[in-house]
Amino acid sequence: MQAKDLLQLAEQFGNPLYVYDAEKIQSQYNRLTKAFSKVDKLRINYAMKALSNVAILQLIKEMGAGLDTVSIQEVLLGLHAGYAPDKIFYTPNGVSLEEIEEVNAMGVQINIDNLSILEQFGTKHPTVPVCIRINPHVMAGGNTNISVGHIDSKFGISIHQLPHLLRIVENTKMNIVGIHMHTGSDILDIEVFLYAAEILFDVAKKFKNLEFLDFGSGFKVPYKKDDIETDIEELGKKLSKRFNAFCTEYGKDLTLIFEPGKFLVSEAGFFLAKVNVVKQTTSTVFAGIDSGFNHLIRPMFYGSQHHIENISHPKGKERFYSVVGYICETDTFANNRRISEIKEGDILCFRNAGAYCFSMASNYNSRYKPAEVLWINGEGHLIRKQENFEDLLKNQIPLPIAAATV
Template identity: 55%
Template sequence: MELINGTYTIQGIDVLKLANQFGTPLYVYDGARIAEQITKLKSAYSAANVKIKYAAKALTNVSILKLMRKNGVGMEAVSLGEVHLALRAGYLPGEITFTPSGVDFSEIEEAVTLGVAINIDNLSTLQKFGARYKDTYPCGLRLNPNIMAGGNIKISTGHSNSKFGISVLQLEEILTLMRTFGIRISGLHIHTGSDIKETEAFLKTAEVLFETAKSFPDLNFLDFGSGFKVAYKDGDIVTDIQELGGKLAKAFNEFCQRYGRNLELWLEPGKFLVSEAGTMLVQVNVVKPTPTVTFAGVNSGLNHLIRPMMYDAYHHIINVSNPSGTQQRYTVVGYICETDTFGSDRDLNEVREGDILAFKNAGAYGFSMASNYNSRVRPAEVLLINGEAKLIREREKFEDLLKGQVVIDL
């Protein structure tokens, strides 16, 4: 988002006009920015045979998935719902990887029927898979490297107490199941968490993966997950993608030489591709001064953007209606009947009732984690593409809250 001649714009489109045209709250996604992030990642890993698999849970709108495929990005799904959304977006089954956590085995069976690639994350499922399919359908393994990494314990997934993956300390049990059933392991997957800033944390994980891979002679890929840190505010330290890509690609190529065969290097970015491309627009309902704080209450809440309350995540807030106003301090809160704070003690240009505020970095885990809590409808979504604003999801209506409900006579 840029301030040009006193007007905030995204890709040259007036933000206030978007709010007027589509209403608020509103999610706006910059398609050009998504494409830029894809290009940046491909460039950083260009020395290796890299395959990018978009972690769809970050933002699952079918139009976004179509945009990813148009830009040469595969898809990583964690649910059958995401698999079917990817198929609806035009993905071929072989372009989709299904990496669920703790699901019923019937979901694995359906994924096999659909023909998608599967990563298995526990020994129980691996045993059932082997007994059912033996060597007729290859699978990958999600491993737990016993490494603590990530910006928040809630998004750290590779430590020893995490529910995700099969511990690398259980390698012998994996190999026993392989030999017993003739299971074909096509790849190994590790994802240690999100918001990882240090290049060395990724390289340390890679060494665990390389060491483990020596025990699997028929691999086609190694999947390093993602977790790249993006900037939420000025001065944030982010993952140096170019440095990491160069070092990891070099280490990967050296491993492939030792392994005796060239493999594919897979990445699963979600937030990195869509976070900075997303902006959420809200309207100020009330400005409420108290003896200790001035609240700016908006027409949204944790039902639409839960990250500040769930992860203590920071989202930069801009008053796009009053770019030249005198700065004052506000706590921006939502309309949900809970403690529902978007940002505390923020210096914003004077906020007036009816003003439009913009929350930045709202592309990842915004709408995809939205709910109907307090019986509130979910927002519309708009994609800016080729200089135009395209509605890609209608705003819900009250009738949508009743879908699926069965009203009985009492």
């Protein structure tokens, strides 16, 4: 997309505004499937927690993907978007047996990540096809909050608990059809991924009737000019060869599954915000925008970097700015960042705003959530309206008059 397109959308739909480029999502999907074209059975399950707008789910469904979900609400959204139940994988963490049983009744593939629920579910439903999520104890990812495969992680069944796992499966006669792992996000070194894959293969050998192996995702995308990223093509070449060899050893062609979220939608997203005020202090120039961590929390929560451009005056002289929000907290998007000279009323564009941005938005300070627009075939289509005051009050119940007197 070009700056003029983004400015036109901001004028048309207002700001703050999230914009998603359908063509970029498609190209990322094609890139991943091409990298693993040597695998006979490949399945891509989009990790919808990254961006769960129904229109985005429908777009990705048309590309041929399934869904990776982590809650019953995500499952319901997937079904609403038109996904068949057998195209949806459900990988929760810390949920009740009742929620898992409710999702199972919908015909969705269940993935269980702890021994307690595994034993309870297997005892009650021994014939249901179940996937098991293991923890390979591999530290990987760009931030501790998104590194989920290490020894202290709450996710998955430890590989050191494999004897207990096998005993539960034997005692319940469960129908185990898949093994799953996910080590974290922003994994750059493909050798780490390949190392974890060998652990997954070793565990898979313990089960006789598997149908698939789920390798999760966590591929790193570039966040700034000349930034490094996961070499998907090299990973595809090496892992495909090793996976095919394992299938030969196993005696059966298994399905290779990935769960990309950020990889598919991060670079497709743009967040547009207007500059409310330029504030000079003794040492800093602040550019205060009409947004805050209520709309984009990743820089504060993960320390993530989003490239920021002044698309209103892209060729202006660069100066150093600290870009901050309007929330009554310290909500700094960038410190002393070189940006083309900013004036009040300019539109700033945040790149890589497709993943874990709107999906983590809130109404903190009673601010409205922004609109979302999908850019497809050269046109912008509104896929979520900006909230209004009625939305804030929608589920609130006023205090009865009789109870208001104390």
